[in-house]
Amino acid sequence: MFGIDALNFPGSGPLWLSVQLAGITTVVLVIVGTPLAWWLAHTSTRWKTVIETTVALPIVLPPTVMGFYLLILLGPYGAIGRWWVEVTGETLTFSFSGLVIASCFYSLPFAVQPLQNAFEALDRRNLEAAWTLGATPVDAFFSVAVPQSARGFLNAIVLSFAHTLGEFGVVLMVGGNIPGKTRVISIAIYDQVEMLNYANAHRLSVILLVFAFLTLLVMFIVNRRWQNR
Amino acid sequence: MNTGNEARVDLRYALERADFSLDIDLQVPMRGITGIFGESGSGKTTVLRCVAGLERPSLGKLVVDGEVWQDQAANVSLAIHERRIGYVFQEPRLFWHLNVRRNLEYGLRRTRARQNGFEFDQIVDLLGLDKLLHRAPAELSGGEAQRVAIARALLRAPRLMLMDEPLAALDRTRKDEIMPFLDRLHAQLSVPILYVSHNIEEVCRLCDHLVVMEGGRVLAAGEIQSVLVRLDLPLLAGEDAGSVIRCTVKGYDAEYELTQLGFSGGMFVVPGRFGELGAELRVRIRANDVSLCRDRPRHSTILNIIPATVERIQPIEGPLVMVRLLAGSDRLTARITRRSCDELDLKKGDEVLVQIKAVAVR
Numbered sequence: 183m184f185g186i187d188a189l190n191f192p193g194s195g196p197l198w199l200s201v202q203l204a205g206i207t208t209v210v211l212v213i214v215g216t217p218l219a220w221w222l223a224h225t226s227t228r229w230k231t232v233i234e235t236t237v238a239l240p241i242v243l244p245p246t247v248m249g250f251y252l253l254i255l256l257g258p259y260g261a262i263g264r265w266w267v268e269v270t271g272e273t274l275t276f277s278f279s280g281l282v283i284a285s286c287f288y289s290l291p292f293a294v295q296p297l298q299n300a301f302e303a304l305d306r307r308n309l310e311a312a313w314t315l316g317a318t319p320v321d322a323f324f325s326v327a328v329p330q331s332a333r334g335f336l337n338a339i340v341l342s343f344a345h346t347l348g349e350f351g352v353v354l355m356v357g358g359n360i361p362g363k364t365r366v367i368s369i370a371i372y373d374q375v376e377m378l379n380y381a382n383a384h385r386l387s388v389i390l391l392v393f394a395f396l397t398l399l400v401m402f403i404v405n406r407r408w409q410n411r
Numbered sequence: 412m413n414t415g416n417e418a419r420v421d422l423r424y425a426l427e428r429a430d431f432s433l434d435i436d437l438q439v440p441m442r443g444i445t446g447i448f449g450e451s452g453s454g455k456t457t458v459l460r461c462v463a464g465l466e467r468p469s470l471g472k473l474v475v476d477g478e479v480w481q482d483q484a485a486n487v488s489l490a491i492h493e494r495r496i497g498y499v500f501q502e503p504r505l506f507w508h509l510n511v512r513r514n515l516e517y518g519l520r521r522t523r524a525r526q527n528g529f530e531f532d533q534i535v536d537l538l539g540l541d542k543l544l545h546r547a548p549a550e551l552s553g554g555e556a557q558r559v560a561i562a563r564a565l566l567r568a569p570r571l572m573l574m575d576e577p578l579a580a581l582d583r584t585r586k587d588e589i590m591p592f593l594d595r596l597h598a599q600l601s602v603p604i605l606y607v608s609h610n611i612e613e614v615c616r617l618c619d620h621l622v623v624m625e626g627g628r629v630l631a632a633g634e635i636q637s638v639l640v641r642l643d644l645p646l647l648a649g650e651d652a653g654s655v656i657r658c659t660v661k662g663y664d665a666e667y668e669l670t671q672l673g674f675s676g677g678m679f680v681v682p683g684r685f686g687e688l689g690a691e692l693r694v695r696i697r698a699n700d701v702s703l704c705r706d707r708p709r710h711s712t713i714l715n716i717i718p719a720t721v722e723r724i725q726p727i728e729g730p731l732v733m734v735r736l737l738a739g740s741d742r743l744t745a746r747i748t749r750r751s752c753d754e755l756d757l758k759k760g761d762e763v764l765v766q767i768k769a770v771a772v773r
Contacts, residue, residue, distance in 0.1 A: 307504050313491040314463055314498040315567055316521030321492075325517075329508045 195362060196370035197389065203278070203366060204346040207285040211293035211342045212335070214286070219297035220323075223304075238291045245288070249355025252284045256356060276358045281366070284356040285346045292341040300334020301327070333408045340401050344394060418442070418476045420571065420603070424461045425470035433457050433468070433627040439620065441476050441571075444597055444604045446618030446635065448611065449646065454627040455607040459573045462605065463498050464491040475570055492521070497564030497602070499574040503556035505548035511559050512544040518567035529565055529600070537599065538562045538592050554585035558592060565600070572604040578613060593617055594773075611651040615639070615695045616773050623647065640742040642725035642733045652733065653697035654743040660686045669714075672772070676738025680714045685772045693773050698733065698746035700768040705755055707764055715767040719743070721757055736765055743767075 222234060240248060256263045256274040262283070266274045274280035304327055312322035328335070350368040357364030359373070367386055374383040418441035426433040433454045439445045447455045460466040462473060464481070471488070473481040481488045497518075505514050519531065535541055538558045548556060557577055564572060578586045597604075597617065608614050614621060614635070621638040623631040623646060630646070631638050639647060639654050658672035663684055670686075672679040672694065679694060686692050707716065719738035726732045732752050734745040745765065757763070 307500065307502070308506060310465055310491075311498070311500065311504040311506070312517070314465075314494075314496060315518035315563065316492050317517075318490075318492050321521070326506060326508075330506075332508075 196365050196367045197386065199278075199362070199365065200347050200367040203281055203285060203349075204343045206282050207289060207346045208293075208339055208342045210282065210286050211289060212339060215290065215293035215297055215338065215342075219294045220301055220327075222294070222298050223301035237294050240288050241291050245349070245351025246355060248288060249284070249352040252287060252352060252356050256280050256283060275356055276360060276364060278357075278363055281353060281357045281364055284352050285349060288349060288352045289342045289345045292345045293338040296334045296337035296341065297331070300331035300337075304330055333405065336404060337401065340397050344397050347393070348390060420462075420476070420605075421472065421474040422458070422462065423470070423472040424458065424468045426457065426461070426466060426468040431457075431627060433461075435624075435627070435629050437622060437629055437632060439603075439605065439622070439632075441603045442601070443619030444606050444617050445620040445622060446614040447605060447607045447622045447624060448609065448614050449624035450609055452626075453624040455609075455624055456575050457627075458624075459498070459575050459605060459607055462494075462571070462573060463496055464489065464494055495522075495568065495570040497567045497569035497572045499557075499561050499564050499572070499577045501576045501579055503548070503553075503560040505551075505556055505559055505563075507548050509548075510544070511540065511546050511548070511551070514548065514559060515540075515544075515563050515566055518563055522566075522568050529568065531566065534562045534565050537595055552585070553581050554588045557581065557585075557589060561592070561596070565596075565602070569602060572602050573607075574604055575607045576609070579608075579610075590616070611647070611649075611653075615653065615655050636742065640735050640744050642723055642735055642744070645727065648698075648725075648727045648733050648746075650699065651697065652699070652744060652746055653695055654741075655693055655695050656741045656743065657691065657693045660688055660690045660692065662688065670772075672770075674738075675740040676719065677717045679717075679767070679770045681770045681772055683772075695771045695773065696743050696767055697769070697771075698744040701736075701743060701745035701747075702766045702768070703734065703736075703745055703747060703751075703755065703757070703763045704766060705763060708766070711766070713766045713768060715765075715770060717765045717767070719763060719765045721759055721761045721763060723759060724752065724757060736763070738765065 218237070222230060253275060254260050258264060258267050258273050258275070263274045266272070274283065308326055308330065309322050312326045313319070317325060348368055349366065350372070353364065353366055353369060359365050359369050367390060371383050371386045374386065420439045420441060422439070423436045424433055431452070431454065435458060447458060449455050457466060461468050461471060471481045471483045479487055480494055506517065509517070515531070515535070535544070538561060540559060540562055543551065543555055543559065548559070551559065561577065578589055581589065606618060618635050620633065621635040622629055623638060623644055625646060630644055631641055636655050636657070642648065656674050658674045658679060660670060661673040661678065662671040663669070664671065668684065669680050669682055670684055672681060672692070681694070717738050719736040721734060722737045722742065723735040724732055726749065730748050730750070731746055732749050734747060734752070734757065736743050736745060743765070
């Protein structure tokens with residue numbers, strides 16, 4: 183679909199769709215997850231624990247259960263789905279946009295938790311120093327808090343991306359299996375296995391396996407190096 | 412403090428905490444170094460944090476040289492970043508993700524109004540940082556890091572410097588390393604400084620004015636010479652009690668290597684060479700180094716024997732009394748035993764001779 187011949191092997195379409203989905207989801211999660219994580223790191227509301235639990239739910243919830251509720255929520259009669267139809271005239275379920283929204287819920291804890299940990303470990307005294315040096319709270323956030331939480335951001339980005347890339351159950355429930363629209367790599371692998379086309383299944387699986395290994399390896403190396411400074 | 416019409420900082424703060432309350436109403440001149448002295452828990456740091464806007468007092472009014480920075484009654488309170496202050500904390504608080512140069516530039520870049528601002532090179536030079544600019548904060552010694560922190564605060568072009576025991580976290584050697592820089596700061600820059608300390612030596616060396624705090628209240632405030640000789644403050648009557656006197660260099664005895672320092676009550680002679688002829692400097696005389704006699708001792712190794720009048724006698728705890736003496740228009744204190752006081756039959760108004768064992772030149 184991108185017209186690059188070298189990547190035009192069977193299954194390249196689903197692979198690119200997955201990369202796009204994971205990329206967009208990661209960007210959205212960093213934008214949405216950062217203020218949420220900052221708020222969780224600093225709030226003293228008694229609802230904090232309840233909200234933290236809610237955010238963490240996708241870690242333990244079976245993807246099919248989550249997918250089922252998201253299907254209802256995003257469907258044309260669901261709260262989000264109905265609003266989407268009114269605004270855009272299209273349905274969310276079985277569309278790429280629907281997948282992005284579903285993935286954001288599904289991968290939320292993988293973005294919020296590393297960020298929240300990083301923000302909680304920040305030395306508030308550094309922020310005080312920044313304010314007294316003339317930085318507005320927003321300026322101090324970007325010039326001191328963000329760079330000092332770089333490790334948290336890296337972990338959030340890597341984990342959200344990798345976790346979304348391997349998504350299966352939620353996608354199947356919400357997005358189905360539409361080539362070029364919702365057929366992501368994990369579903370393509372499932373298809374190939376169903377058709378007993380093991381060679382193709384291997385090719386795609388190895389790509390995911392190597393990718394998962396390399397991202398984790400890089401993350402561990404970077405984290406260790408950061409620890410030693 | 413009686414500051415008349417000259418530029419000053421007015422601060423009035425009240426604040427309630429579970430185990431602490433602050434209630435102060437204070438005027439501080441917009442010049443020189445004002446020491447805020449007291450034991451830990453006396454509220455010194457809280458005062459600085461209120462001035463910086465880092466605390467939310469229940470009542471607050473802050474007027475800096477006529478500009479209202481805070482007046483809670485009128486719902487006025489500048490945000491922290493809008494207050495032109497340079498805050499030097501107890502620990503350097505350098506940004507570890509930036510090198511020394513970028514740390515120094517942090518406040519500089521965020522200060523648009525550059526009036527009475529200092530040049531980058533001038534401050535780097537003043538604090539001796541030129542060789543450190545490319546280092547990471549983790550590669551600095553404690554003393555170096557604190558010097559960077561002071562420079563960073565100065566480059567903010569502050570109307571008011573706030574220094575919270577900047578030397579407390581350093582050992583003796585590091586302190587001695589920083590002190591000359593603070594002296595230079597005092598001598599070369601006109602920015603007023605509020606200097607919090609619990610160390611009377613530091614205060615005597617650096618400060619022109621002194622505020623004494625206890626339990627969130629101000630016990631005394633004024634020129635350091637007059638506050639130090641108030642005998643009603645137990646905080647100032649301990650081992651380290653003493654006085655500060657301004658002197659002028661009158662001469663140097665090259666043969667004996669002694670400097671003569673004139674003051675209103677006569678002349679001090681101190682070993683070593685200090686300043687040029689006519690230079691103004693100040694000396695500190697510890698009350699423990701002062702003894703009194705009725706008649707001029709005929710043979711004594713003590714160089715400094717000065718006539719003075721007993722102004723006040725104040726018993727302090729145990730066997731000791733504090734005596735305040737007037738020599739010319741300067742005052743000094745003696746910390747002597749109650750028995751000596753009785754044997755000499757000292758009374759207010761008596762003329763005595765003051766023997767001073769050591770005069771420390773700042």
